[in-house]
Amino acid sequence: MSNQSQKPSVNIGVQKEYEKNSLFRNLCYGLEEEGIPFQYFISEDSDIHKLANDAANESRLNVGISIGDQNNIIIQHKKLDIDQPFIEKRIDEDFQAKIMGSNAARLVKGIPIKDIPLEDEYSRNSIPDQKRANTNKTTNTAKNTAKNKTTEKTKAIESNEASNQAKEEKINAEEVEKITQLVIEALKNN
Structure with missing residues (x-):
């Protein structure tokens, strides 16, 4: 039976x-972040399954953790059951231990x-300075290439529009000339 004089933890x-x-x-930081109090005890016991089971049995929250x-x-x-814990995992990184503490609190x-x-999301997002510089250089080159292509397309469209406008003006000039000739001939005939 758990010790009821302990605070829930x-x-x-x-x-x-x-x-x-x-x-x-x-591991403790993970529990703290979730707002769950904890207590710990140091043990010479080499069986961490027994250690976790003892910790759970003594907890007023019915959850225990062992590390070692x-x-x-x-x-x-x-x-x-002592041999069927909620989670058992070999942890190599500090951020994983913190998640384990958080998971105990979530239980x-x-x-x-x-x-x-296996990898911390913050380390995936952090790029060393040299890589960041290369990434920025590549990004800037890509932006400039895209900008140049856009400028080239804009120039081609403007050139095409100018050519079309010139054709229209030529057609309009020819039509105006024809109409003028017709008017002149009509006036001569009158």
């Missing part, structure tokens, strides 16, 4: 060598969990 069982690990800190054993993180619910809240990508 997610319990985290941490293997001793992970106490100062950045994965542990980021080659960067494995387990999220466990009190009602699940408490009863809302959908987040996928754990």
Whole structure:
């Protein structure tokens, strides 16, 4: 039975060598961002399944987490079997640990969990300065090429319009000349 004197929180069982690990800190950040309180305890236990199960059983929120054993993180619910945790994943990146913390909080809240990508969305969006310069240069070249093509098309259209206008003027001039000749002849005949 869980200790009812504790405040409602997610319990985290941490293997001793992970106490100062950045994965542990980021796991806690994920819980904090979701607004779920947590408590942790340091353990010498090498079985992280048992550690997660013990943490869940002691949590008033029925959710426990364990971290250790080659960067494995387990999220466990009190009602699940010890060998069938809610999530068990080997984590190599800090951002993944943060998502695991967020997912533990989401389990408490009863809302959908987040996928754990292999690559951080922020690192995908950050381009080193040299690549950014090359990308900008390529983008500017593409823009200039498009602008030149547009200018060429505009000139061709304007040239075509001018040619059509000249043809129309030539036709109009010829018609005016014919009409003038007809009027002159008609006047002579009168």
